[in-house]
Structures are given as C-alpha cells and as structure tokens.
Amino acid sequence: MMKTVTLCAVALMASATAFAQNIQLPAPQKSGGKPLMEALSQRKSSREFDAKALSEQTISNLLWAAGGFNRNGMRTAPSANNKQEFEIYVALEKGLYLYNAKDNALELVKSGDLRSKTGKQSFVSVAPLNLVYVYDAAKMSDEKMAYADCGFISQNVYLYCASEGLATVVRGFVDRDDLAKVIGLKPGYAITLSQTVGYPKN
C-alpha cells in the first residue's frame, strides 16, 4: 500500500515537472490558409468554445500571425514608430507562458491552469487558449498608441482564426490589476486586452 502511494506521488511529481517546462514550438507554417477576402468574410467574434486543445503547430502559427517576425527584425503587426512594445502571454491548461517570438518558444511563467484569471466571462476557462496583450510603457508611453497597436495584433489573430476555422474573441472585460498580479508583471508593464482562441463549439 505504502509502495503504491509512493509510486503515485512520484508519478504525480514527474508529470507536474513535465508540464513545468518551456515549449519549443515547431516552425510556423507561413503559406496556405484561406484567401484574404474569404478570411475577411468569415471574421467574427465567438463566445462558445470546444474544450479541445490546440496543437503546438496551430499555436505556433497563431502566435506568428499575432506578432512574429516576418522580415529582418520586423513584425507581422505594425507598431507606432516601430516600438514593438507588446509582449504576448499565453494561458494554456497546463500553464502560463510568454511568447518568445525570436526563438519561437513559449517560456514558462507559471505552471497550473490560470485561464480563468484572463477574463470575466465563463468561456475563458473552457477554451484551450487565452492570449494576454501586455505593453512595455517604457517603449510606448502613449496608451492610445499602444491600444492602436494592440488592435493590429488582435486583428491578425482574428484573420488567422477565420482562415483556420477557429473561434476567437478579443476582450476588454478583464480584471487588469488582478491579472497583472497573477502574471507577476513588473511596474511599467500594462495589460490592454485579452483574446480567447479555440475550436468552435458544435
């Protein structure tokens, strides 16, 4: 009996350790998808999500669309004065990560399921992924410009989702102070919006 309990504890610790790791994403697929006019025709906000997880390939593609590099240090989304002030946090069931666009990796910030903290609507903890958009005010002190820049990132995500038949909604209904504490944001970093992504609920 004692041996079984010990083995279970070891297995649990091993699986927790397995979750608590950075994730090297596969290279983003930069071709294919629906033609732009079809994606625009299908772009919409959805608030019902299936719980099915997204593959690492899909997460890689999604994040590259959101804010990856597409040429010599430049991004898929524009930014005022090319400040590139945004960081994208990714809340998955197994943990909260920071997208490292240069290395195409997810850096573990906190293990555990923090999806419910990313917004005040119930679907945020059903959907497999929530993005949290955070800007560095030292790079962009003008909040209006930061919100404009965030809109481009968010629309890239909308269009990628429309192209792939995924469901998404950008959200301002977020407890920013609480979420900043949960993420452990340093002073000078501010949350603008969050965005949920997943498969549509049939």
Ligand SMILES: Cc1cc2nc3c(=O)[nH]c(=O)nc-3n(C[C@H](O)[C@H](O)[C@H](O)COP(=O)(O)O)c2cc1C
């Ligand atoms: C800045 C911004 C904040 C938003 N915040 C929320 C939100 O907190 N919750 C939500 O369900 N939808 C939110 N939305 C989605 C809008 O409600 C949605 O875009 C609008 O109703 C138009 O619908 P459509 O996106 O399907 O065209 C937000 C949209 C924007 C642009």
